[in-house]
Amino acid sequence: MLEIKNIHKSFGQNEILKGVDLQIDKGDVVVILGPSGSGKTTLLRCINFLEKADEGYANFGDINVHLKTASKKQIHVIRQKTAFVFQNYNLFNNKTALENVTEGLIIGRKVPKAEAAEIGKKALDKVGLSEKYDAYPSQLSGGQQQRVGIARAVALNPDIILFDEPTSALDPELVGEVLTVMKNIAKEGTTMLVVTHEISFARDVANRVVFMDGGMIVEEGPPNEIFSNPKEERTKQFLKRVLPEDYIYYI
Amino acid sequence: MDFKFLVDTFFVALSGVPTALIITIISLLIALPLGFLLALTRINQIPVLQRFAQVYVSFIRGTPVIVQIFIVYSSVPLFLTSIFEKYHIDKNVYDINPIWYAFIVFSINTTAIMIEIFRSAISTVSKGQLEAAYSVGLTNVQALRRIIIPQVLVTALPNICTATVNLIKATSLGYAMSLQEITLRAKVAANVGYNYVEAYIDIFLVYLILCSLVEYLFKRYEKRLSKYKIAHA
Ligand SMILES: Nc1ncnc2c1ncn2[C@@H]1O[C@H](COP(=O)(O)OP(=O)(O)OP(=O)(O)O)[C@@H](O)[C@H]1O
Ligand SMILES: [Mg+2]
Numbered sequence: 001m002l003e004i005k006n007i008h009k010s011f012g013q014n015e016i017l018k019g020v021d022l023q024i025d026k027g028d029v030v031v032i033l034g035p036s037g038s039g040k041t042t043l044l045r046c047i048n049f050l051e052k053a054d055e056g057y058a059n060f061g062d063i064n065v066h067l068k069t070a071s072k073k074q075i076h077v078i079r080q081k082t083a084f085v086f087q088n089y090n091l092f093n094n095k096t097a098l099e100n101v102t103e104g105l106i107i108g109r110k111v112p113k114a115e116a117a118e119i120g121k122k123a124l125d126k127v128g129l130s131e132k133y134d135a136y137p138s139q140l141s142g143g144q145q146q147r148v149g150i151a152r153a154v155a156l157n158p159d160i161i162l163f164d165e166p167t168s169a170l171d172p173e174l175v176g177e178v179l180t181v182m183k184n185i186a187k188e189g190t191t192m193l194v195v196t197h198e199i200s201f202a203r204d205v206a207n208r209v210v211f212m213d214g215g216m217i218v219e220e221g222p223p224n225e226i227f228s229n230p231k232e233e234r235t236k237q238f239l240k241r242v243l244p245e246d247y248i249y250y251i
Numbered sequence: 252m253d254f255k256f257l258v259d260t261f262f263v264a265l266s267g268v269p270t271a272l273i274i275t276i277i278s279l280l281i282a283l284p285l286g287f288l289l290a291l292t293r294i295n296q297i298p299v300l301q302r303f304a305q306v307y308v309s310f311i312r313g314t315p316v317i318v319q320i321f322i323v324y325s326s327v328p329l330f331l332t333s334i335f336e337k338y339h340i341d342k343n344v345y346d347i348n349p350i351w352y353a354f355i356v357f358s359i360n361t362t363a364i365m366i367e368i369f370r371s372a373i374s375t376v377s378k379g380q381l382e383a384a385y386s387v388g389l390t391n392v393q394a395l396r397r398i399i400i401p402q403v404l405v406t407a408l409p410n411i412c413t414a415t416v417n418l419i420k421a422t423s424l425g426y427a428m429s430l431q432e433i434t435l436r437a438k439v440a441a442n443v444g445y446n447y448v449e450a451y452i453d454i455f456l457v458y459l460i461l462c463s464l465v466e467y468l469f470k471r472y473e474k475r476l477s478k479y480k481i482a483h484a
Pocket of ligand 1: 011034035037039041042043
């Protein structure tokens with residue numbers, strides 16, 4: 001459904017992405033793991049054109065886009081097929097929870113207001129915020145804000161949702177509620193590409209884990225394979241650092 | 252103290268209010284959008300315009316308004332005369348209402364102030380919100396209009412209010428180009444019987460009332476715009 005080919009991206013002299021290929025099928029939940037600075041965020045941003053890649057193609061079903069030379073119209077089409085959940089939520093501070101969710105529908109997609117409100121309320125119900133339609137971001141906890149962020153993505157009914165470390169800005173006690181919401185939407189068959197350091201999520205929810213380092217994909221496979229039987233030395237080193245003790249023990 | 256003169260001249264000064272207000276409004280209408288756009292060029296690092304905005308701001312802010320008035324009031328007529336001669340336009344530059352020079356000076360001046368105000372206000376709205384807007388399919392203009400500008404306005408409003416009040420007060424310098432505004436009208440009235448103290452009290456009162464009113468209106472508008480902020484958890 002989504003195929004990414006040969007993405008290159010440099011900032012000045014720094015080559016951050018050095019030819020990344022990735023194939024994601026409908027219903028896949030793919031988790032990207034990797035050390036800080038390995039280019040995970042940059043990869044997601046390139047897919048959503050928040051960053052312009054220097055080279056590479058994105059193939060969305062019948063649409064094939066050259067990332068560097070994509071036209072405004074192509075970018076708009078790709079953005080309609082993708083949604084982004086940000087590390088810092090990035091909610092619109094001047095809009096209520098419901099308006100945050102409906103903004104993209106009404107303005108970006110020209111959905112009639114009443115219909116958009118219906119969709120928006122359903123999305124907020126799904127993330128457990130039925131009581132908070134009219135709350136402004138400043139009235140919500142971090143966990144609630146991120147759930148609005150997820151509802152905003154879900155409401156657009158995109159082909160794929162890109163998550164960039166959705167829980168890493170949260171206080172530890174709020175991480176659970178967001179992960180639960182993500183699990184639920186994964187169960188519904190949503191296609192997801194998730195950058196996270198939450199190993200439990202990768203293990204329990206992902207059907208594929210991709211390990212990135214130094215701007216390249218080092219290794220990928222089903223979670224139990226990657227976690228219990230990594231082939232590459234770099235993957236082993238990384239996992240040793242991030243896996244909980246007991247998990248290593250299991251292996 | 253001549254009370255009759257005090258009361259009469261109060262209304263003379265008051266009759267200068269429309270002039271002060273129209274200069275203020277025209278200057279704001281030009282300076283607000285222009286200042287915002289130039290502030291954007293600095294935030295988005297658009298090479299040439301950014302540099303221009305920077306130099307412009309330091310030039311204007313580094314010189315007294317009264318000097319800017321003298322420069323415009325003495326150079327623009329010269330410039331216009333040569334244009335009129337070149338194109339054989341039969342018009343005397345000294346017939347031009349000085350209010351036009353006031354529009355020029357105060358627009359130029361206020362624009363520089365607005366650039367500074369918007370620059371700091373824009374930097375308080377995270378770039379992330381702009382990206383989120385793009386990611387849900389908003390165009391650049393839609394994102395600016397619906398997400399960024401409303402928040403920038405709220406942050407900038409107290410400073411815009413101060414700038415507006417300063418602008419109203421600065422229009423009093425228009426007397427230097429014989430502009431028929433509040434100060435000049437009252438002073439002319441005082442010339443007859445040397446009732447300067449009364450005239451100055453009147454001028455003082457008129458500006459005080461005018462500026463207080465403007466401040467009050469700004470405060471109310473600010474309250475309305477910032478309803479999303481008040482409910483801070
Ligand atoms: N706009 C930018 N300009 C310059 N350098 C950048 C920019 N964005 C990212 N980088 C650099 O690119 C490298 C990779 O960044 P990226 O955010 O993609 O890493 P990451 O894998 O997401 O790391 P983390 O786990 O810390 O989020 C970093 O060294 C970063 O400093
Ligand atoms: Mg990152």
